[in-house]
Amino acid sequence: MGRLITLSTCSLNQWVLDWEGNTARIIQSIQEAKAQGSSLRVGPELEICGYGCLDHFLEQDLYLHCWEMLAKILSDKSCYDILLDIGMPVIHRSNRFNCRILALNGKILLIRPKIWLANDGNYREMRYFIPWGRPQHVEEYYLPRMIQKLQGSIKVPIGDAVISTPDTCIGAETCEELFTPSSPHNFMGLNGVEIFLNSSGSHHALRKLDIRVSLILEATRKNGGIYLYSNQKGGDGDRLYYDGCAMVIVNGEIVAQGSQFSLDDVEVVTATVDIEEVRAYRFAPSRGLQSLQAPAYRRIETNFSLSSDSDDFDSSIAPSPKLKPRYHLPEEEIGMGPACWLWDYLRRSKAAGFLVPLSGGIDSCATSVIVFSMCRLIIKAIEDGNKQVIADVQRIAGAYEAEGWLPKTPQEINYRLFHTVFMGMASQSSSETRSRAKELAKDIGSYHIDMDIDDAFHAQKGLLTKATGFEPRQGHFSRPQAVNKINTFIDSRFMVNAYLFAQMLPTVRKRPGGGGLLVLGSANCDESLRGNAVFDGYLTKYDCSSADINPIGSISKTDLKRFILWAQKAFDLPILEGFLTAIPTAELEPITHDYVQSDEADMGMTYDELSVFGRLRKEQKLGPYGMFQRLLHDWKDTMEPRDVAVKVKRFHHYYAINRHKLTVLTPAYHAENYSPDDNRFDLRPFLYPPFFESWSFKRIDEEVEKLEKRAKK
Known part of the structure; x- marks a missing residue:
């Protein structure tokens, strides 16, 4: 047993520009x-202002307020006697840097700028910051006058340095730097750094956590060392949910792991580690020889020891035991990530609750079950004594009740927060969909309304007839065209009625406060990607795509089905079986005894195939011809080359003609790496040349002809 150190990392639910709350x-x-009992604490990336400030990072006010909040922390004596790692942006030499402030007892030891910036996918850090492009370089930073008074000096070191204490050496790397091939921890470890601090703003995506964990495990498995990973948690005001999971890792083994999804605003993860285990782990002569060739770091000296000053052995303190990594199933991630995101949005927006147009199909069902999952998490947090959740629940939902009221079941709070409306047409809505919607609403406890919109539908049609003398009938169009003409008229279900009910239901229910309801979307990732068009589209602008926020907008239909199957048992909701077995239909045509309009039949492809197209297009970065070549191999056992070509061309054609729809998609929870979100993630033109006349389609046709001729021989 060597020298023991107790260290803490944390996940904080920070909110952009919430200066006093974040502090x-x-x-x-x-x-x-x-x-x-910790002697060191590391926090999330840019935690003072919040990671997702976006273009606010270009404003001078933001940097002023960051220093003002840091001054509050540095001058707070309750924050003394512990080494602090705090994230905030800094302007140096008229350049903006994403920085870490390492401080002790009211004094800044080092400002450590980020060396490698995240600049792909959801991240645009180089729009706001520049990287510290000189590894191991350190210079002087002139402090703001308010900090000079606390510091007792006018400048401090800024750059890529490490902190040296009497008992160990500490280095920092920030988020993206862990993911780069030549990570800073490699050279720092060779230079004798034993404790690595990682401050992150890493968002949740399905099946992503294992990548993050494996990188940290490998970093310390190869280098040896103690790695403290901190991450933001919660929805900070945009489409991303930061999924926490703060960790402490020693020599490739997890010894502490925080929650990935919870309603706790502050979660501190602490472990006791033995620094001598790191030194014993680094015995290999080859490592020692490489350390002599590694570039040297400047060491910032401090007399503060992380371990006890006593050399006496204390048998009451022991290193934290090794743990196996904890991962959630993708189905659980869908049930918990968007639910936490919805709760953050609801409590911070000051809205009175949610409303969903519940159709009886699987998409609006999934949105509703996610809201129910949110209520389950709220009840769990209340049972755990979470004071912030209790206060928010009483403010939002307790207006009906006596002072001190708290819900006992998810259904009890759901009835106060969640409103579902079935908007059917007597001529086209089946009794099955209507019944499923009603039964689901009953089981999850939502405030439910069942209504028909025939009058609004016919009134909408009447406007055209009155103005032009033309009365549209089924016989005027081919069947696909007729479907879309009907769809155009039915848009009023959502764009008008959903918002009418969202604004008026709190008044109808005599809720004080005057706040309206947030309308939730129920368009999944795959139908958003394609536009789901036959001619103009099932995902019609301002129809089911019209909402305030969408918890399933970046989740595939395939994963939503898996989620509903999981929730059926996990949430004890037998009614979900009916949603799983129902034919996916928008009910845009009259139902007969032997015919139900099918989305997949009209699209000419399945939702599973749409998911494949989405992943190949975004994650594999394939255009039409490259996608065709790939699928020739992947689908060779089930499909002829010409059939593959037809599907690939059909997908790209309808994607192109419906691309304009993606520019107005409801802001959605980001969960998939092939999300079609136009505003943050998937930046592409919205007016394309006709794909049917394109060179790529001609090349596909040529390849099909070659393959068919070869097959005949």
């Missing part, structure tokens, strides 16, 4: 870390 959570995490 209070930082201070609370420091106090909790100290209470748990």
Whole structure:
């Protein structure tokens, strides 16, 4: 047994520009870390202002307020006697840097700028910051006058340095730097750094956590060392949910792991580690020889020891035991990530609750079950004594009740927060869909309304007839065209009625406060990607795509089905079986005894195939011809080359003609790496040349002819 050190990392639910709230959570995490015996605390990336400030990072006010909040932390004596790693942006030499402030007892030891910036997918860090492009370089930073008074000096070191204490050496790398091939921890480890601090703003995506964990495990498995990973948690005001999961890893083994999804605003993860285990792990002569060739780091000296000053052996303290990594199934991730995101949005927007147009299909069903999952998490947080959740619940949902009221079941709170409306047409809505919607609403406890919109539908048609003298009938168009003409008229279900009910239902229910309801979308990733068009589209602008926020907009139909299957048992909702077995239909045509309009039949492809197209297009970065070549191999056992060509061309054709729809998609929870979100993630033109006349389609046709001729021989 060597020298023991107790260290803390944390996940904080920070909110962009919530200056005082963010600072209070930082201070609370420091106090909790100290209470748990820690001598070091690391926090999330850019935690003072919030990671997702976007173009606010270009504003001078933001940097001023960051220093003002840091001054509050540095001058707070409850934050003394612990080494602090705090994330905030800094302007140096008229350049903006994403930085870490390493401080002790009210004094800044080092400002460590980020060396490698995240600049792909959801991230645009180089729009706001520049990287510290000189590894191992350190220079002087002139402090703002308010900090000079606390510091007792006018400048501090800024750059790529490490902190040296009497008992160990500490280095920092920030989020993206862990993911790069030549990560800073490699050279730092060779230079004797034993404790690595990682401050992150890493978002949740389905099946992503294992990548993050494996990188950290490998970093310390190869280098040896103690790795503290901190991450933001919660929805900070945009499409991303940061999924926490703060961790402490020692020599390739997890010894502490926080939650990935929870309603806790502050979560501190603490472990006791033995620094001598790192030194014993680094015995290999080859490592020693490489360390002599590695570039040297400047060491910032401090007399503060992380371990006890006593050399006496204390048998009451032991290193934290090794743990196996904890992962959630993708189905659980869908049930928990969007649910936490919805709760953050609801409580911070000051809205009165949610409304969903519940159709009886699987998409609006999935949105509704996610809201129910949110209510389950709320009840769990209340049972755990979460004071912030209790206060928010009483403010949002307790207006009906006596002071001190708290719900006992998810259904009880769901009835106060969640409103579902079935908007059917007597001539086209089946009794099955109507019944499924009603039964689901009953089982999850939502406030439900069942209504028909025939009058609004006919009134809408009447406007055209009155203005032009033309009365559209089924016989005027081919069947696909007729479907879309009907769809155009039915748009009023959502764009008008959903928002009418969202604004008026709180008044109808005599809820004080005057806040309206947030309309939730129920368009999944795959139908958004394609536009689901036959001619103009099932995903019609301002129809089911019209909402305030969409918890399933970046989740595939395939994964939604898996989620509903899982929730059927996990949430004890037998009614979900009917949603799983029902034919996917928008009910855009009259139902007969032997015919139900099918989305997949009209699209000419299945939702599973749409998911494949989406992944190949975005993740594999394939155009029409490359996608065709890939699928010739992947589908060779089930499909002829000409059939593959037809599907690939059909997908790209309808994607192109419906591309304009993606520019107005409801802001959606980001969950898939092939999300079609036009505003943050998937940046493409919205007016394309006709794909049927394109060179890529001609090349596909040529290849099909070659293959068919070869097959005949």
